[in-house]
Amino acid sequence: MSGTDTSAGVSAVVETSIDDRVGTILLNRPEAMNAITVALGTQLEAALRTLEPQVDVIVIRGAGGNFSVGGDFNELQSLRAQGREAMAPLFANFARACATIVELDVPVIAAVEGFAMAGGFELMQSVDIVLVHEKAKVADTHSNHGMVPGGGSTQRLPRVVGKQRALAHILTGDRLSAADAVAWGLAYKVIPASEFDSEVSDFAHKLAGKDRTALARSKRLVHAGLELPLSDGIAMEADTVLDHLSEDTSGGGIEAFTEKKGS
CATH class of the missing domain: 1.10.12 (Lyase 2-enoyl-coa Hydratase; Chain  A, domain 2)
Structure with a gap:
């Protein structure tokens, strides 16, 4: 099945599937490295709420070998030209999706591979458990583009890694490796490339077998x-x-x- 904003006539950019008691949410904009749009934020929240009663664990992944590079600059520029109110749904929809994760009874896992930048990095911070591919590259890169984080980094990151690391990272935008993510407490485990899919699946199904x-x-x-x-x-x-x-x-x-x- 797939999550689609049919009421607005918007095609699905988030897809869902169920394997036994494990639900998977796929951010499905591989041509844009799963950049976050107004529609993606809306559909991500809907997918989380739709899957929860049907499964015991939810896994969020990105299509095409990347988790998400963050907000879609093309859409943001178009919205920006229309003014402040036009931009608000891009951030509000994504914020609601991230906040929904905490509300759900089931564990939500991020399976992070490729790039997880800016908003993708903020989505990482919102989930319950992060499993990271050994070659993944993660960072809050807002400062590299003259921007301020808008998906929760300034609030969640200090709570996860402490003020020093959070502030230094947000201000520099330096990339972190998979090993760095684990060392900082941003991820639970680094998984070798050859075993990534199978280990993510095994981990999720093991959790799904618990009470x-x-x-x-x-x-x-x-x-x-x-x-x-x-x-x-x-x-x-x-x-x-x-x-x-x-x-x-x-x-x-x-x-x-x-x-x-x-x-």
Whole structure:
């Protein structure tokens, strides 16, 4: 199936597919290295919301060997000529798509290969887990074009890598390697080129095999806790684990473990 903004007569630039309980979202503008447009932002949000009830894990990828090079300069220039209000949907649609990821109960993985620049780099920061191709090149390159980040880098990046690294990176626009991304905490794992597709698939299916409710609650605790004082976050965690263990469906894993240990 595919995500298409049919109401506006816009062709699909985001496609979705399902394999067992793993959903894949494909940014499908390979001729433009998956540059972000007004339509892509709209369709990305729609694809995330459509897939969530059908799957246990979502993987976001880019077509043609690249994740995304960021905003589409051609569309931006056209919108810019029309004034401030015309440009707003380009950033608002993409921001809503990125914010949606946190709201979903299922883990969202970015499988990053090729270039992940500017808005593509910001989408990386928005997902739950990043798996990065060994030859990937990632960066916030806005400053190289005399621009200010508009997809969340100034807010998310310091929270992930700290003020020094975030500010230096945003101001310089220096490229980061796959190894740098892992060292900075921007990615979980570097995957060799020859194994990229299979390892991404294996990783996603392994997650999909776990208890959906447990993963959803853990994800929610992490994201919510980042906005709270530590003591409040610890209290929230305690309440959540007690709720989880009090439910009839929450003890299967514990029972299976104790039965196996006793046999």
